[in-house]
Amino acid sequence: MSERVIAPKSRGFLFLDSHPDGCRQLVDEMWQAVPAPVTTEGEGPVALVIGSSAGYGLAATIAGLARVGIRGIGVCFEKAPGRRTGTAGWYRTAATARLAQQYGRDMVFLNGDAFGDAMKEQVADLLAERFGGRLDFLIYSVAAPRRTDPDTGDVYASVLKPVGSPYTTKTLVFDEHGLPEVKEVTTAPAEGDDIEQTVAVMGGADWERWITFLADRSLLAGGFTTAALSYIGSPLTAAIYRQGTIGAAKAHLEATARTLDERLGKTVGGRAVTSVNAAAVTQSSTAIPGIALYTGLLRGVLGDTMVNPVGQLVELWDQLTGARPLDLDDEGRVRLDTWELVPAVQDAVAARWSTATSDTITELADLDWFSDEVHRLYGFSVPGVDYTAPVETDVPWPVPTALDTRVCD
Template identity: 75%
Template sequence: MSERTITPRNRGFLFLDAHPAGCTRLVNDMWRSVAAGPAEALGEDAPVALVIGSSAGYGLAAAVTGLARVGIRGIGVSFEKAPTERRTGTAGWYRTAATAELAREAGREMLFLNGDAFSDGMKEQVADLIEQRFGRLDHLIYSVAAPRRTDPETGVTYASALKPIGGTARTRTLVFDEDGKPDVREVTTDPADEDEIAQTIAVMGGTDWERWVSHLAGRRLLADGFTTAALTYIGSPLTADIYRQGTIGAAKTHLEQTARALDARLGELCGGRAVTSVNGAAVTQSSTAIPGIALYTGLLRGVLGGRMVSPADQLSQLWDQLTGVRPLVTDDEGRVRLDTWELTAEVQAAVADRWRTATTDTITDLADLDWFRDSVRQLYGFSVPGIDYSAPVETDVPWPAG
């Protein structure tokens, strides 16, 4: 037993510890928010799914909604740190344990692997499990956000960069001081060079997704009608200089090109489909690291309030399309668009008005900062309603057994 009281300690948007009970409650709440789907299937007839990046953000939403709405069985892959004597486990460690317990209670056969999704060793381990336990794979969701990737063929490690392309970018961003007071600042980011662009594409583009599909296809594990979706984001013109038109955007363009190539290949191979799923804005551990995104998301919430569509609701829509409950509809670039609620002209105009007038003095009137602060803290299991943070909690939670 290693019970202790955990208080939040953070450096900006990064927290040093996670709260197991808070992480568990958030996963339970997400599960309860998901409506059971009309095409739910259980037992050996349930769809077999692989969710790569299943412990956080939209990948977590994909795993939870797939289990709760569709009744999937299969495998989730993530890369998390175990608890130690000095530190708690990462938030994703506890979220995975909670997801596995809910799956067990619901009678879903869902296995969770902890390791480097970029490695060929993990691909082989997953393929072996699919072959031994399930016999086929119906769906693959790819949702990996990582700062670096080691190419398993060459051993070269690539590092991504958050930079504009072609010129210096000046953008407004939101930070909080040590007392939690908001500060709106302008930050300047120098442009990326060609090597930084190439390295970001190598990390965040479609190369690893394609390797996963190729590996599983080579093992003859893809079911007839197999579908795969890589999760992505386009975002607002307000953040385009640093995001969609920057190094990350170059990687996202590569991801979309990969989707089109995979779609043609899978259509011939097994009557399958490959798409990118463009999701809307959300507070995630990866998005808070991008300059301007915190300010934009807080202002968006100020405009939309409860009309923002949660990751769970968006992924429910995606599962409906992947499983045939609804038609799989894509735009001209082969993308499923789950972000239309965010990018309407009316919403973007309202956010732009607030963006232009936002200062340190006015930001509390323009953005929903209470919601944003709570959302950031909840990424680590804090500020979760119903949790007694003064009570000791068990931190030595085991990884789910297979």
């Protein structure tokens, strides 16, 4: 037993510890926010979610389990409890596994490097041994700082940089007393092979490798569908995001989708798409200069009409499973961000952006919501949790139960 009181201690938007009870309650809230399940006959479809423990990948996992009744595998890379608590994703995964079992969803979670072939082998073996050797859906939601190429052993590192010239933008920070400040930061442009390195990590290479690996093992079901989660964002952040190094990676991801779509259509009658999601507070997005300020201002404009990640992923699953028509843009992308990019909304956010200073920011952005969302990433600021009480931090990774070890016919 390792019970203790856990207080939120952070360096900027990065918290040093996570709260197990808060993470569990947050997952419960997400599950309860999913609409009633779509009626299906027999067992649910088999799905693989790569990047299942955080952000949109977590939302995809929970929405798939609660809405569609998926069974299958979630893959993530989280740190176990030790001297410090486990990562928030460790506790969220344990909570998701508990709910999956409670609702009779046969879901196994694997912790390790999704970029490596060892994980691909483990997933392929599990699909063959437990799920009848077929995979219906693959959701790809991976954000990482580096990737090791399994063929060459080369290590690639992704960077968040503009292309061509330095980029100066406003950004939102909180001082040591928790007071908001709007500052200007300048980011140097990409140099050398920064773009190629970022594309190698965050582009479509690993997604395509997963599909090829599973196809070579004859594990793709007829009509197999895969979606990679992406983001375009506002013109206010385009220079650092869509037009920057990460944007080059997203363009590569979308080109990979078109290649895979043609290939899967010919081989299994399947398809591949990218899903363009809308703004949200995630562990990845808070690291991008200007995104925190933009998201807080967007919330100030839209309030509760913002669609949270679970709501967006419910829509994606409905489209992928045929509960609703698949709605693609001219480039073959599912667009879940249309409400964010409405011209009137963007004009209102831009007007607030232009006048945002440390003195005015509390009037222009919903900072209480933003601060709570950042805390909730680590299990804090969750209603119903007693943060003054000791909590058990040594939560084990979810182990497959006897039900999970059955070989499917």
